[in-house]
Amino acid sequence: xxxxxxxxxxxxxxxxxxxxxxxxxxxxxxxxxxxxxxxxxxxxxxxxxxxxxxxxxxxxxxxxxxxxxxxxxxxxxxxxxxxxxxxxxxxxxxxxxxxxxxxxxxxxxxxxxxxxxxxxxxxxxxxxxxxxxxxxxxxxxxxxxxxxxxxxxxxxxxxxxxxxxxxxxxxxxxxxxxxxxxxxxxxxxxxxxxxxxxxxxxxxxx
Amino acid sequence: xxxxxxxxxxxxxxxxxxxxxxxxxxxxxxxxxxxxxxxxxxxxxxxxxxxxxxxxxxxxxxxxxxxxxxxxxxxxxxxxxxxxxxxxxxxxxxxxxxxxxxxxxxxxxxxxxxxxxxxxxxxxxxxxxxxxxxxx
Numbered sequence: 001x002x003x004x005x006x007x008x009x010x011x012x013x014x015x016x017x018x019x020x021x022x023x024x025x026x027x028x029x030x031x032x033x034x035x036x037x038x039x040x041x042x043x044x045x046x047x048x049x050x051x052x053x054x055x056x057x058x059x060x061x062x063x064x065x066x067x068x069x070x071x072x073x074x075x076x077x078x079x080x081x082x083x084x085x086x087x088x089x090x091x092x093x094x095x096x097x098x099x100x101x102x103x104x105x106x107x108x109x110x111x112x113x114x115x116x117x118x119x120x121x122x123x124x125x126x127x128x129x130x131x132x133x134x135x136x137x138x139x140x141x142x143x144x145x146x147x148x149x150x151x152x153x154x155x156x157x158x159x160x161x162x163x164x165x166x167x168x169x170x171x172x173x174x175x176x177x178x179x180x181x182x183x184x185x186x187x188x189x190x191x192x193x194x195x196x197x198x199x200x201x202x203x204x205x206x
Numbered sequence: 207x208x209x210x211x212x213x214x215x216x217x218x219x220x221x222x223x224x225x226x227x228x229x230x231x232x233x234x235x236x237x238x239x240x241x242x243x244x245x246x247x248x249x250x251x252x253x254x255x256x257x258x259x260x261x262x263x264x265x266x267x268x269x270x271x272x273x274x275x276x277x278x279x280x281x282x283x284x285x286x287x288x289x290x291x292x293x294x295x296x297x298x299x300x301x302x303x304x305x306x307x308x309x310x311x312x313x314x315x316x317x318x319x320x321x322x323x324x325x326x327x328x329x330x331x332x333x334x335x336x337x338x339x340x341x342x
Contacts, residue, residue: 011294017284018260025258025287025320026327026335045342051293053257055300082257082289087338091331094258094287110256114320116327116335124209131212138214157209165209186342193336200329 016048021089028192029112030097031137032121033129037149037179038097039081041121044185046083046095054079057104078104095189100133112137117192118144121179124154127165134166145173145195147188171198253307253317257292257299260285260318261306271314274305279314 030038043050057076078099085093098104098111105111112118118137122130137144146166157165159174168174173191178184262285267276274295281294292302309315 011281012286012290018286020262020284022260022285023318025260025318026331027258027320051290053289053292053299054296055298082293084287084290085338085342087335091334091338092258092260092287093335093338094289096257096289114256114258116332128210128212134212135214155209161209165211167212167214182342186339189339190336193332193339196327197329197332197336200327200332204329 012048018086018092019089022086022092023090025092025094026087027094027096027111027115028189029115029118029142030095030121031100031118031133032097033100033123033126033133036100036121036123036126036129038121041119041147041149041177041179041185041188042081042083042095042097044180044182045085045189047086048084050081050083052079052081100129105136112140112142115142117196118142119147119188119192120144121147121149123149123151124157124162125151127162130166134168143192143196143199145175145188145192147175147177147179147191149179150176171195253303253310255288255303255306255317256320257289258287258320260287260320261291262286262316262318263314264316265314268314275309275314278302278305278309282315285318 030041032038039050054077057078080096080098082094082096085095087093096111120130120133120137134144146162146168148162162174163170163172173195175188175191177188261278261282263279263282265279267279271279274297277295278291281291286294288299288302288306291297291306292299295302297305306315306317310317
């Protein structure tokens with residue numbers, strides 16, 4: 001293992017330490033195609049500089065990843081950026097931006113299983129890259145909202161057209177956002193939380 | 207202009223309940239916290255560690271600690287998520303999981319389990335997160 005001496009490991013800056021009272025963490029996954037703005041969104045709301053965790057795909061990728069039949073291809077590194085928001089002294093929220101390709105998801109043990117929910121970040125110039133992601137989230141029963149990152153030159157579709165194109169149920173929120181802006185990214189997270197809350201309320205009423 | 211159209215692949219599964227079987231009644235109210243880790247077995251078993259499990263050092267690095275363990279213990283004198291440990295140590299999540307499994311067994315660190323979504327999260331938890339976000 002290529003391991004640096006423990007003296008050279010950079011740790012969290014003093015202001016990035018969590019309080020000792022921190023008891024539990026929850027997570028939200030931001031998922032979308034390459035270049036759609038996942039890391040930008042994580043960075044705009046995170047209280048820490050976004051960090052990157054990497055995973056190496058080796059044997060486990062055989063038969064899952066298309067490695068063109070090359071038995072000698074040993075490792076592919078997949079990176080995931082994440083950020084953090086302290087909710088209370090006890091509770092911490094983590095935001096993970098993960099690539100849309102489902103073949104990478106198995107690398108992250110329980111990434112979606114334990115998540116409160118997901119934000120599907122889309123770029124209307126490449127709407128079709130999100131189709132697979134949405135299908136997978138539906139299959140896994142992960143609640144999600146759609147956030148349309150408003151790139152200046154991206155086509156604007158009426159929400160009804162987007163909903164039809166994405167074949168989304170009426171109750172699933174679709175919101176425009178500018179992932180670079182903290183307030184806008186926070187509104188996306190609030191939209192997800194309100195949606196989750198309405199689901200929990202509906203379930204309690206049954 | 208008409209956007210491209212998604213074709214739903216498994217429409218029948220859309221309303222399928224989540225995989226964890228829901229217990230009757232009082233979902234999320236009085237349920238005891240689920241134990242989220244197991245003590246590792248002899249060969250290669252891994253504790254059930256999530257990316258957002260918070261890790262706290264229980265002791266100073268013992269003389270027998272490996273360099274990785276020493277680095278880990280120095281990082282998590284205050285609680286730190288497994289994802290952050292992985293990022294600061296530049297080690298893959300899977301490797302950190304293996305290291306932590308040993309360290310949990312040796313009682314060098316303590317794991318504070320994440321709150322996982324059961325059928326649906328508890329409403330008071332969601333409200334707490336909303337209040338926190340509003341302060342951003």
